[in-house]
Amino acid sequence: MDTLAGSILGKFFEELILNPAVKDLKKDDTLGKILKKVKTFLGIMRSTVIKIREGDRRIDDEEEKLFIQLFEKGDNLIGKYYRSHWLLRDRKFAGKITDFYELLIDFFQVYLPVEQFNRRNENSAPQQLQQQSDETEVSSSGDEIGNSGESEFTPFIVGMDRPLKEVKKLLFEFKEEDDESSVIVVTAPGGCGKTTLAKQICQDPAVKGKFEDIFSFKVEHNLLPAVPGFETDGVSAIHRWLKRRRKNRAQTASLLLVFDDVWGGPDHRDEPEFPLHKFVEFKIPKCKILVTSRYEFPRIGSTYKLDLLDDKQSKKLLRHAGFLRDGDEGYDDVVDKLVKRCSGFPLALEVVGGSLRGQPVCVWKSRESELSEGESILDSGEGLLDCLQRSLASLKAKLKECFIDLGSFPYQAKIPITALIDMWAELYQLDKNGVRAISNLCKLSLQNLLNLVVTRKDAVEDEAWYDDDAFVLQHDLLRDLAIRQSSQEPMEKRKRLFLDLTGNKLFPEWRSKEVQPCTIKARLLSISTGTDKMFSSS
Numbered sequence: 157m158d159t160l161a162g163s164i165l166g167k168f169f170e171e172l173i174l175n176p177a178v179k180d181l182k183k184d185d186t187l188g189k190i191l192k193k194v195k196t197f198l199g200i201m202r203s204t205v206i207k208i209r210e211g212d213r214r215i216d217d218e219e220e221k222l223f224i225q226l227f228e229k230g231d232n233l234i235g236k237y238y239r240s241h242w243l244l245r246d247r248k249f250a251g252k253i254t255d256f257y258e259l260l261i262d263f264f265q266v267y268l269p270v271e272q273f274n275r276r277n278e279n280s281a282p283q284q285l286q287q288q289s290d291e292t293e294v295s296s297s298g299d300e301i302g303n304s305g306e307s308e309f310t311p312f313i314v315g316m317d318r319p320l321k322e323v324k325k326l327l328f329e330f331k332e333e334d335d336e337s338s339v340i341v342v343t344a345p346g347g348c349g350k351t352t353l354a355k356q357i358c359q360d361p362a363v364k365g366k367f368e369d370i371f372s373f374k375v376e377h378n379l380l381p382a383v384p385g386f387e388t389d390g391v392s393a394i395h396r397w398l399k400r401r402r403k404n405r406a407q408t409a410s411l412l413l414v415f416d417d418v419w420g421g422p423d424h425r426d427e428p429e430f431p432l433h434k435f436v437e438f439k440i441p442k443c444k445i446l447v448t449s450r451y452e453f454p455r456i457g458s459t460y461k462l463d464l465l466d467d468k469q470s471k472k473l474l475r476h477a478g479f480l481r482d483g484d485e486g487y488d489d490v491v492d493k494l495v496k497r498c499s500g501f502p503l504a505l506e507v508v509g510g511s512l513r514g515q516p517v518c519v520w521k522s523r524e525s526e527l528s529e530g531e532s533i534l535d536s537g538e539g540l541l542d543c544l545q546r547s548l549a550s551l552k553a554k555l556k557e558c559f560i561d562l563g564s565f566p567y568q569a570k571i572p573i574t575a576l577i578d579m580w581a582e583l584y585q586l587d588k589n590g591v592r593a594i595s596n597l598c599k600l601s602l603q604n605l606l607n608l609v610v611t612r613k614d615a616v617e618d619e620a621w622y623d624d625d626a627f628v629l630q631h632d633l634l635r636d637l638a639i640r641q642s643s644q645e646p647m648e649k650r651k652r653l654f655l656d657l658t659g660n661k662l663f664p665e666w667r668s669k670e671v672q673p674c675t676i677k678a679r680l681l682s683i684s685t686g687t688d689k690m691f692s693s694s
Contacts, residue, residue: 201227316349319462340458341452341456347504347543353462375415413445465500466500470495470500473502474494474509477508499631534636544634559606561576561680563638565630572626577593611623642654652678652682654682
């Protein structure tokens with residue numbers, strides 16, 4: 157096998173070994189587990205097959221042919237499974253999927269063991285990577301370095317045309333006197349499509365034509381991955397490579413560095429600080445740095461806030477995720493209602509649609525009814541809750557408490573900043589002039605956990621915070637997240653008490669006679685009646 161194919165397949169096997177879904181290969185798994193592992197295999201294999209085919213050469217190697225044939229067989233099988241009727245698919249395809257899974261196990265554990273493959277290629281592919289790193293004639297078209305996570309299927313992209321155009325405009329702005337690296341931070345809450353946009357940018361023909369080198373880094377816990385050919389840490393390795401590159405390149409050559417999923421902010425307690433300032437200090441001419449993050453990184457470059465989807469885009473994404481075709485009748489009304497529930501949040505639309513994939517319209521209506529009666533959309537499927545909880549995992553305790561307090565206010569409410577100042581002065585003994593409370597709001601805003609709205613333009617900044625038109629807005633999903641966080645403890649230990657009296661819920665469960673009485677020690681009470689009117693005992 158030639159060195160190109162060896163290096164590509166070598167990277168595939170490296171990802172395969174590190175993937176947790178591959179470590180516990182068992183032929184007696186349930187169909188659900190088998191299906192998940194098969195999709196994991198195919199997701200990793202897909203990008204590898206694409207790279208082999210893009211090698212612009214004839215594929216003669218027998219193992220490459222078998223590898224591609226295996227992928228095509230599995231990809232076709234999974235496609236047929238999801239296109240079939242939901243009542244019949246498991247019975248019809250259980251045997252076929254299980255047989256294919258066993259074929260995967262045999263191929264990667266018997267026919268082509270990982271250890272054997274790596275030993276055979278350790279003198280070819282690694283040497284090529286070392287040679288590429290030592291030489292400075294390295295070119296990339298957005299290849300991701302150090303990605304040991306699960307590769308995904310090619311996503312269905314909607315609502316990215318305008319963001320792609322606007323971010324490209326920021327990237328293409330080079331000033332003649334600009335001798336330093338410039339940074340563009342694409343920011344939004346988790347699950348809004350920042351990674352999807354970054355991948356689109358790396359593969360965009362105009363971007364490839366503008367930048368001679370494009371390198372993308374998937375950042376894990378704010379740690380840069382190792383760069384092939386360098387034993388030092390990521391920052392030092394990249395710096396060394398960039399210095400070598402500038403010696404042998406024309407000074408007009410342009411470079412794009414992409415850092416995806418960077419965490420930031422002074423109130424993260426666990427992750428190390430991402431060394432973004434070091435890359436700015438490199439002062440490389442004609443270099444642009446694109447960062448995707450939930451944090452805005454104020455005073456470092458330009459900030460681009462990625463908007464949520466509009467109703468038309470949301471419907472398109474939800475229908476795609478639910479495998480609805482244009483000719484399917486009876487779904488329009490329930491789709492409209494579910495779109496409103498998701499409020500333009502891309503990941504929520506994908507998860508809700510995926511949970512209803514292939515289901516008849518009565519199941520869709522039942523799910524919408526459950527949500528309208530108070531069930532959280534965070535319970536719609538895997539991934540959504542975990543994605544949003546990551547935004548809170550590293551917040552310092554006091555700041556996290558302030559975020560959870562916001563769940564006490566009604567959905568889509570304009571929360572007066574003065575009300576929060578008063579409340580937090582009482583709860584946390586903050587200064588009554590509101591300086592620390594406003595500071596906490598700014599920190600949460602920079603983490604994209606709320607939106608600050610100050611409409612008065614003629615006042616100085618300090619005065620504007622106390623104006624009647626200064627308020628906080630929070631996305632419905634983030635409010636659900638705050639309520640979820642507050643409800644983790646037993647009732648008698650909760651700091652906040654949420655009473656949901658919507659619909660036919662006259663009394664909460666803990667007030668019924670059948671439940672053992674308990675002493676409530678909550679310091680904050682929130683009552684939801686499902687209307688915009690003030691709560692009334694009548």
